[in-house]
Amino acid sequence: MNKNRLEAFSDGVLAIIITIMVLELKTPEGTNFNALLKLFPIFISYVLSFIYVGIYWNNHHHMMHTVKKVTGGILWANLHLLFWLSLIPFATAWIGEHNFAPFPMFSYGFVLLMCGVAYNILQNQIIKTQGENSLLSKAVGKDFKGKISPVLYLVAILSTYYHEVFSGIIYILVALMWLIPDKRIEKIIDNE
């Protein structure tokens, strides 16, 4: 059972997800700077979500690199992850079109949280197939970023009760934290 098609299909879905978000940037009604400026919240939400989908693609790429055998469990855990990722354009459009209002920000965080949960389920499925001594198992052993992210999403979601700006700051911080490339898996592979 080869993993090429799993990667190709995931790449296709991720490429579409990342690109349909730009359809939210509708043509401005006027032809001056002010007309463009009105799109600023939508643009900002696009940048943030583009980075998040990029992070998932990047991590997915690294994680799949360690997979040797694709089981039914991995296939469906992967589709489950793609399902939640496919809701990012929806949540992105909502926060962008409504100036980062509290409940849309809450929902955006919820989608990110579910993406994180789905990513962990996929990771566990892969480790289950490969055994506890696998490359991936070692790599995620001290997975600080993977463990702290869902906690931060939860804090962000709850913080929308006080002010949505807190959640916005947390979403940006988590993205920045992940932008730093994940050296863990690369290192262990190099050491083998």
Add this chain to the structure above:
Amino acid sequence: MNKNRLEAFSDGVLAIIITIMVLELKTPEGTNFNALLKLFPIFISYVLSFIYVGIYWNNHHHMMHTVKKVTGGILWANLHLLFWLSLIPFATAWIGEHNFAPFPMFSYGFVLLMCGVAYNILQNQIIKTQGENSLLSKAVGKDFKGKISPVLYLVAILSTYYHEVFSGIIYILVALMWLIPDKRIEKIIDNE
């Protein structure tokens, strides 16, 4: 004649089909929970169709695994399958936007039925090319799920005459039946 491009093209079409359905989830007009709640029927229909397309991708992946030689017949049977699958987003939007009304539910079942028929035509084309003793031929020999599905779709279609809720339940049950990964082909390949 290699099968890589057939798989790549099918993956591309399936990835787009699965992702354009999410475009139906239009941005809510308000920013509260009630505004989101109005999208619930569209969300439910999206989840159901996402699972169906996922099942087709999964089974297509398994079936193509047994193909060695791509003939013109297989190419066109595959395009025929993709045609009916491409109508799933349309039928999904219709049932979602009109609260699962009887005739849209009838049409949704009809599209699923035609997808099932097209899948069987493709399967027969592959078996015809490979001979009766092929891996796939053995695998589908006792293909209970493949044989019962069209019957269940037909029952679901007809049941919309009495109440659309019956068809809804059947669509969910068939999806659940297929979610259980198809071990048949995997087993026979392992035994070879």
Add this chain to the structure above:
Amino acid sequence: MNKNRLEAFSDGVLAIIITIMVLELKTPEGTNFNALLKLFPIFISYVLSFIYVGIYWNNHHHMMHTVKKVTGGILWANLHLLFWLSLIPFATAWIGEHNFAPFPMFSYGFVLLMCGVAYNILQNQIIKTQGENSLLSKAVGKDFKGKISPVLYLVAILSTYYHEVFSGIIYILVALMWLIPDKRIEKIIDNE
């Protein structure tokens, strides 16, 4: 210079072209059979164009099979072909939404004609690179279908002056002619 990426990119564009046409099938306004029936012209134009794009994908697949070296000329001739193919969804929507009116039918034929011309340019670029004794050169030597198609498109375009139904019949006949799988290239490859 490898051809895999050329094929992958072309497959991606063709997969998107074939799938965005289905976006024209907008959700019916009602929930009965009459509401669905109104979409019939759009559905018919979708079926026809789906077959045309399928034919191009199929033939492209066969033709690329004979390519060994991708030159700049082949790259751009391929992009030129994709450009004209990308206009098929536009022409399809126009004839479907306006009940096959004469000028849209004229335009549809023009797009098909330009696709055919672009396909021939790509074919010539490939033959030029491979020499007159190449597989492809032999295969297209007696290329009856390739030579008669542009003539038929021209006749169809001009016939819209009298009645658009003539052009419609010709578009269907050309599609049927191509649906018969192209055995020429397959045969010569097998004979080598």
Add this chain to the structure above:
Amino acid sequence: MNKNRLEAFSDGVLAIIITIMVLELKTPEGTNFNALLKLFPIFISYVLSFIYVGIYWNNHHHMMHTVKKVTGGILWANLHLLFWLSLIPFATAWIGEHNFAPFPMFSYGFVLLMCGVAYNILQNQIIKTQGENSLLSKAVGKDFKGKISPVLYLVAILSTYYHEVFSGIIYILVALMWLIPDKRIEKIIDNE
């Protein structure tokens, strides 16, 4: 770390970018030549942007050909390039729908400029990984076209202050300059 998935993902995004631009060509309201003629500015802007995305795909294809090891830096520089390229459909729609008005033409040039900058960043990341004696490093040594393009974009952007027609001419000239296939990398690879 293999580059196949990086190429596949980039191809997917580029294929979608190039194809969603055609969605701007909305069905004409009438069925005569005048109705079609109204779309002429949108069509022209589509042709121009199609060529630009084609150029980027072509050059990306050549540049990636020289990459042996994909680092985190290359991954993110590539995503950064895709981000700016994904804004081309937006800028294209704006100039097309507003008859090439000055500020949209300014913005179109800005997006092209940023694409050029992002392309150079990616190029530098690749050279950094491969060392100063790499194939790519030699190839871009006298990279006249790569160095003059950003300057020309800047001139075009500033020229919109006087008249937008100047910027339009420059955008066309830069596209034509790049249409001539880049023989540099091909040559050096052949000489090795």
